[in-house]
Amino acid sequence: MALTGNVDGLFEGVIHGWACRPDRPELRVEVVVRADGEDVVRATADLQRDDLAGHGIGDGRYGFEIPAPPGLAKFRLSVQFAESGEPIPGSFADNLSVARRLELPRAENPLVEELIAEDGLSDRQAGLVRQFARDGFLKFRVTDPAFDELADAAIAGVDWSSSNGIRVQDAWPEVEAVRRLASLPEVMDLLELLYGRPAVPFQTLSFRVGTQQETHSDSLHFSSRPGRFMCGVWIALEPVDERNGPLHYFPGSHRLPIYDLNDLGLLGDEASIEQNYEIYCDMLQAMIRAHGLHKQLALMDRGEGIVWAANLYHGGDPILDRTRTRYSQVTHYYFEGCAYYAPLSSDPFLNRYDRPDRRDVRTGRPIGHWFGTRPVGEADRADEPAILRAPPAARPLAARPLAARPLASRLRRFLGR
Incomplete structure (x- = not known):
């Protein structure tokens, strides 16, 4: 079973992202948020995302918006595929680097090269980030x-x-x-x-x-x-x-x-x-x-x-x-x-x-x-x-x-x- 998705971020107290099974695009995937190793909330990734549909990812109904547990720092949260227990790419707590913990804009982070590598940016994207970081x-x-x-x-x-x-x-x-x-x-x-x-x-x-x-x-x-x-x-x-x-x-x-x-x-x-x-x-x-x-x-x-x-x-x-x-x-x-x-x-x-x-x-x-x-x-x-x-x-x-x-x-x- 192949699962894919992304945790886009934590914005105004809500965890945003998407998850799907490319081999079974008609199914909806369940995700779980864990804090300090404990399950705190589950949700089904079934919200409409026009950006996903526009990129040819099924019908686009793979989004999730999950209220984050109040009072917990982002780096203590992990977002996972419920079925496999694997972290969804972009999840906060899993293997979080020092560069990721620094709350700075990507291009103004002194560890920007680590972020470029972690995020898998293309050569063009990396060039833009480096230019902005320099100038x-x-x-x-x-x-x-x-x-x-x-x-x-x-x-x-x-x-x-x-x-x-x-x-x-x-x-x-x-x-x-x-x-x-x-x-x-x-x-x-x-x-x-x-x-x-x-x-x-x-x-x-x-x-x-x-x-x-x-x-x-x-x-x-x-x-x-x-x-x-x-x-x-x-x-x-x-x-x-x-x-x-x-x-x-x-x-x-x-x-x-x-x-x-x-x-x-x-x-x-x-x-x-x-x-x-x-x-x-x-x-x-x-x-x-x-x-x-x-x-x-x-x-x-x-x-x-x-x-x-x-x-x-x-x-x-x-x-x-x-x-x-x-x-x-x-x-x-x-x-x-x-x-x-x-x-x-x-x-x-x-x-x-x-x-x-x-x-x-x-x-x-x-x-x-x-x-x-x-x-x-x-x-x-x-x-x-x-x-x-x-x-x-x-x-x-x-x-x-x-x-x-x-x-x-x-x-x-x-x-x-």
């Missing part, structure tokens, strides 16, 4: 045949009069083309390859012209635990050259430590936020000089894009020709199974976290905060820090979403590209 960014070309139509619709559909003449944030609820560009399957697949877990688009920025923004790191604006599970994707909706305000970036800067305000002796104080941000950007310039980093420009054709890591130093170059536009779209992504916060208005060492309320661009549903199988911020968690136990209405100002705070409009100027 902190990766250029690509959109191949979706609907791209030109989507790009035109995204430009025409955005209400540019509602912006500052530069950009419109989160047009995706009103403009379907913006939402679809943010969730292109080929981009989502690329991000999962680079990060080792599914991506979740949470913010879009539609640009009419370049921002000329000073060099910065997204890690100050969007951060996660486990760390570095955030990235940006920029897609050119028209050609970009040296004269209409291209992006610039510093290859390799993503490998530097992630610094926040506390590292500079500063607090996430709203009254000082602009001054703090200037000090932070000055620090980045000092790092660029100290490490001998060299700036590169992202010169792009329509339909080309770039993925960059959360800690890559980047910004916007000057606009030399003021008569030209630079239509483009940026999407920011989190990754499943993480907790998120805004370092610019948080003080982790004082246990003050600004946890933003974000929605999944694909569905409009809120994005939860998780650490493995544990939800972060549940009101009934007596063992969590007090700032996380407080219900939303009672949380201190520092733990409320930016959208609920008067300073939110001032913060937006720091988040452009």
